Amino acid sequence: MAKVVTIGRHAERLRRFPGVGVTTAFFFAYLYLPIVIVIALSFNENRIVTVWTGFTLDWYPQVLANTDLIRAARNSVIVAVTASLIATVAGVTAALGLRYFRPRPAEETGTTALIATPLLVPEIVTAVATLIFFVAVGFRLGLMTVIIAHTVFCIPFAYLPIRARLQGLDPALRDAAFDLYADEWRAFRRVTLPLLWPGILAGALLAFIVSLDNFVITFFVAGPGATTLPVYIFSMIRMGITPEVNVASALLLMVSLGIVTLSLLLLKRRA
Amino acid sequence: MKQTAEGTAVEARRLTKVFGGPGSEVRALDDVSLTIAKNRFFTLLGPSGCGKTTLLRLIAGFEQPTEGEVLLDGVDIARDPPYRRPVNTVFQSYALFPHMSVAENVGFGLEMNRKPAREIALEVERMLALVRLEGMGGRRPEQLSGGQQQRVALARALANHPKVLLLDEPLSALDLKLRKDMQIELKRLQHETGVTFIFVTHDQHEALTMSDAIAVMDHGKVLQVGTPAEIYETPVNRFVADFIGETNLLPASLTGRTGDEIRFRLDSGKEISGREHGGHDTGARVTLAVRPERAELATGPGGNGLPGTIDRVVYFGTDTQFRVRLKDCDTVFLVRRQNRSGHEASLSEGQEVTVSIPPEALRVLQD
Numbered sequence: 220m221a222k223v224v225t226i227g228r229h230a231e232r233l234r235r236f237p238g239v240g241v242t243t244a245f246f247f248a249y250l251y252l253p254i255v256i257v258i259a260l261s262f263n264e265n266r267i268v269t270v271w272t273g274f275t276l277d278w279y280p281q282v283l284a285n286t287d288l289i290r291a292a293r294n295s296v297i298v299a300v301t302a303s304l305i306a307t308v309a310g311v312t313a314a315l316g317l318r319y320f321r322p323r324p325a326e327e328t329g330t331t332a333l334i335a336t337p338l339l340v341p342e343i344v345t346a347v348a349t350l351i352f353f354v355a356v357g358f359r360l361g362l363m364t365v366i367i368a369h370t371v372f373c374i375p376f377a378y379l380p381i382r383a384r385l386q387g388l389d390p391a392l393r394d395a396a397f398d399l400y401a402d403e404w405r406a407f408r409r410v411t412l413p414l415l416w417p418g419i420l421a422g423a424l425l426a427f428i429v430s431l432d433n434f435v436i437t438f439f440v441a442g443p444g445a446t447t448l449p450v451y452i453f454s455m456i457r458m459g460i461t462p463e464v465n466v467a468s469a470l471l472l473m474v475s476l477g478i479v480t481l482s483l484l485l486l487k488r489r490a
Numbered sequence: 491m492k493q494t495a496e497g498t499a500v501e502a503r504r505l506t507k508v509f510g511g512p513g514s515e516v517r518a519l520d521d522v523s524l525t526i527a528k529n530r531f532f533t534l535l536g537p538s539g540c541g542k543t544t545l546l547r548l549i550a551g552f553e554q555p556t557e558g559e560v561l562l563d564g565v566d567i568a569r570d571p572p573y574r575r576p577v578n579t580v581f582q583s584y585a586l587f588p589h590m591s592v593a594e595n596v597g598f599g600l601e602m603n604r605k606p607a608r609e610i611a612l613e614v615e616r617m618l619a620l621v622r623l624e625g626m627g628g629r630r631p632e633q634l635s636g637g638q639q640q641r642v643a644l645a646r647a648l649a650n651h652p653k654v655l656l657l658d659e660p661l662s663a664l665d666l667k668l669r670k671d672m673q674i675e676l677k678r679l680q681h682e683t684g685v686t687f688i689f690v691t692h693d694q695h696e697a698l699t700m701s702d703a704i705a706v707m708d709h710g711k712v713l714q715v716g717t718p719a720e721i722y723e724t725p726v727n728r729f730v731a732d733f734i735g736e737t738n739l740l741p742a743s744l745t746g747r748t749g750d751e752i753r754f755r756l757d758s759g760k761e762i763s764g765r766e767h768g769g770h771d772t773g774a775r776v777t778l779a780v781r782p783e784r785a786e787l788a789t790g791p792g793g794n795g796l797p798g799t800i801d802r803v804v805y806f807g808t809d810t811q812f813r814v815r816l817k818d819c820d821t822v823f824l825v826r827r828q829n830r831s832g833h834e835a836s837l838s839e840g841q842e843v844t845v846s847i848p849p850e851a852l853r854v855l856q857d
Contacts, residue, residue, distance in 0.1 A: 323511070391585035394552050397572040398579045399599035399650065406573075409598075413589045 254472065261465035268460050282466040291451035294362060295431055298447060301366050303426035306373035307381075310422050311415070313374075314382040315407075319393075331382065335375045345372065346439040353440060360442030368440045369433060373426035380425065384418025385411075417485075424482040428475055498564070499654055499686040500526040500549060505558035507544050507710075518544040519555075520710035526654075526688060527703070531680050533689045535697040536707035537733070542690045545707075546656050549688065550579050562653060573602070577654040578647035582662060584639045586631040592618070592642050593627030599650040617645035620679070637668045641675075648683060655680075657689045661696065673700055694734050698722065706730050722781075727856045731779045738785070738823050739855075740778040744770050751849070754778060758819035762794050762847060768854030777855045782826040784851035787812060787837060792846030798823060800841045805829075812837065814845055 233239060264273040282288060313334060317327050337345065349368045358364055392414065396406035434449040441450060448471055455464050507519040519541045526532045534542035547553045549560055551572030560568040567575055578599065586595050596617050597610040605613075618624055621641035631639055640660060647655055657676075661669045677700055680687045691697055697704050698718045705715045706729075714726045725731035728739065742754040744767060752767045754776070762778075770776055788795065798814040801822060812825045823845050837843065 389583055389585060391581045391583050392587065394550075394572070395579070395581060395585040395587070396598075397552070398550060398577075399646070400573045400602035401598075402571070402573050405602060410587055 257465050258469045258472070261462065261469040263462060263465075266462065268462060268465060278462040278466045282463050282470070285463065287446075288448070288451055288463075288467060291446045291448045294365075294445060295448040297362065298365050298369055298437075299427045299430040302369035302373045302430045303377065303423050305370045306377040306426045307419060307423040309370075309374050310377035310379075310381045310426075311419060313378055314385050315411075317382070318385050331378075334378055337372055338375050342435045346436045349436060350439045360440060360445070362442075362445040364440045364442065365437055365445050365447065368436050369430045372433070372436065373430055376429050377422035377426040380421040381415065381418045384415055384421075388414055420485055421482060424478055428478060432471070432475065497528050498525055499528040499530075499562070500524075500688065501559075501561040501564075502545065502548075503559040503561065505545070505548060505560065506556045507541075507548060507553060508556045517710050519548070522558075522710070522712050524705060524712055524715065526686065528686055529684050530702040531677065531687045531689065531700055533691060533697045533701040533704045534707060535691055535694060535704050535733075537692055540707040541710040542692075542707050543658055544710075546579075546658055546688065546690050549654070550577060550656050551575050576650075576652055577656060578650050578652040579656040579658065580640075580643045580647050580660045582659045584631075584643040584660075586639055586642055586646070588631055590631075591627065592623070592629050592631065592634070595631065595642055596627070596645045596649050598646065603650070613649055614645075617649045620648070620682070621645045621675075636664055637672065640664065640672060644676075644679065648679070648685065652685060654686045654688060657687060659690055659692070661691075662693075669696075676700065698734070706733065708733075724853065725779065725855065728777050728779070731853065731855055736782050736824055736826075738780045738782065740780070740821065740823075742776055742778050744772055744774045744776055744854075746772050752854075754852075756796070756819065758796075758816060758821075760796055760818070762796065762852070764849045764852030764854065766852070766854055768856070770854065779853040779855050780823075780847055780851055782811065782824040783809075783828075784848065785823070785825045786846045786848075787814070787825055787827070788844045788846050789837075789841070790844065792844040794849060795844035795846040796823065797842070797844050800837060800839050800843055803837065803839055812843075814843060816845070 260268050260271075261278060262274050262276065263271055264275040264277075265271065313330075317330055322330070349371075353360060353364050388411070392410055393406055396410040401409060432449060433447075434453065437447050438450055438453070441447065446454070448467065452464060452467050452471070455461065455467070502522055502524040505519050505522045505524075506517070509516045509518055522541070522545065524545075534545060536542050544553065548555050548568070549562075551567070551570060551574075555568050558568065559566045562575065562577065587598065590598070593611075593614050596614045600610045600613055614627060615624075618627055621644050623638060623641050623645065626634070626638070626642075631642065634642065643660070660676075661672050664672060673696060676687070676689075689697075689700065698721075701718055703715065703717055704721050706713045706721060708729050714721060714730050716724075721730065722734055725734060725737075731737045732739065740756055742756045742762075745753045745755045745761070747753065747767065750765060751763050752765065753761060753763050755761050756778075764778070768776060786792070791797075796816050798816040801813040801815045804811040804813070806826075807829070809826050809828045812827070814823045814825060815821075816823055825845060
């Protein structure tokens, strides 16, 4: 009780500290203002994006009628679905293996570090290396190379939430399933998998978003006809910032937000 | 329901379990052999890390022994996976499946054994009635209290009619009142079902009050197996005597014997006599053990006595504990006296007394 009071008083004093409000407002403006501006400008009537003349929805049907952009969006979805699915399966098997084949603690930590290291490698390095690799082994650049490259960097994003969920499970639950005559497969299907599900879902959606939004690696390894939405938006912007760019960005953002919201809702309902 | 079958339910033969690799080896079980009779309430008792849970997990099949055999009804099952062993476990954490209802939990084992749905439903009803949770089948485990979850865990294990029920410190998470109730409940269930219970605990009171037989373990070894009375009255060594109940331990040397009287000299120089020598010869260093309730206090010089001063008097309701500081040595000797009438309390702190030890109350222990 006394502690709560202290913390409350502490928070109160912090709020009254001069400049806290302004700093906080500035921080959030810095984070979100550019995004808000992009969305707002996608409704701008004027073709010159920096001059606001009035509200319109006209640009949206125009963008959705752009077959190149739709094809890029379709590529993005194909890549993101395939890469996140494969990465999630890899993440689940890696997490299960590292938990149940009883590696020594050092082995578990080491392997997890190896799986997660691609997160720390500068993306441009990975992009160049992947391109050189594909050229060296004679792969023709196309949608397949994009999917392969995306699968690789999606694996850590899928793996980490699954591992966290698995580590939070009481190991006695799996023992209990064995004890009650479930063999390895049925113990997995009836006990481990249902309990792991929120982690799998979180990992898969995270991988999906990361793949959907990826630009640098895609830009390097995408062959002709394998343009994804971010790459397409980049090519549009070279012609100057047009309302179409703003609309495409706004749409991409909405899809991402929608998926994240969906995953949070699903997680909440399961918990 | 009650079986009268005699014989051996579980036998451990020279069981050894080593955890960890070279350099970091931990010998959790060290050459343990043990026989557990059918239809008994058998307790594995010892401090944490003594190997009792490892032994249980070897019987359940969650661990494979490094060496040795586990026989169930005379058949070695040590290498069988847990799902092929007709034994079931009640886990310390209960390990109820949180995504299933109580009824689904209780019926899980039967479902895995591919029993027909109607049979499962009937058995689940019967089991919930057995643990007095009628009508709770539709609830989720998290909607139940700790004691109720415990009962579900019991029902889930017993629903499969196991040959042996393994219980891994199942009462340790319950508060004192509930724990007492569940102790009685477990005894009732064991009696009604006739299933052999192997119960792991570090609580000596629990072990003494519930068990038909106890195995006391320490450092991966079984030190003594016996009825609660045998373990308490005739502990084989210093560890068992110290671990089970209160005990006064007195280092001494065996100085001689006349007839059936064995004489010992304590480090304080005082001599006392007993009836047993524990296989030691004259001159041997021994440890003498006396239970606090077997010694008596006298205000004058008493027979076979050790003089001292009362340090503290602690009132326990049913009895009173006297802490007596023995003369000429830095030892505190505990004496317990039942409070049958008021006058025993007349002994007070600071008073000079003699601790009088009946010769047959003196046990000679190995270290």
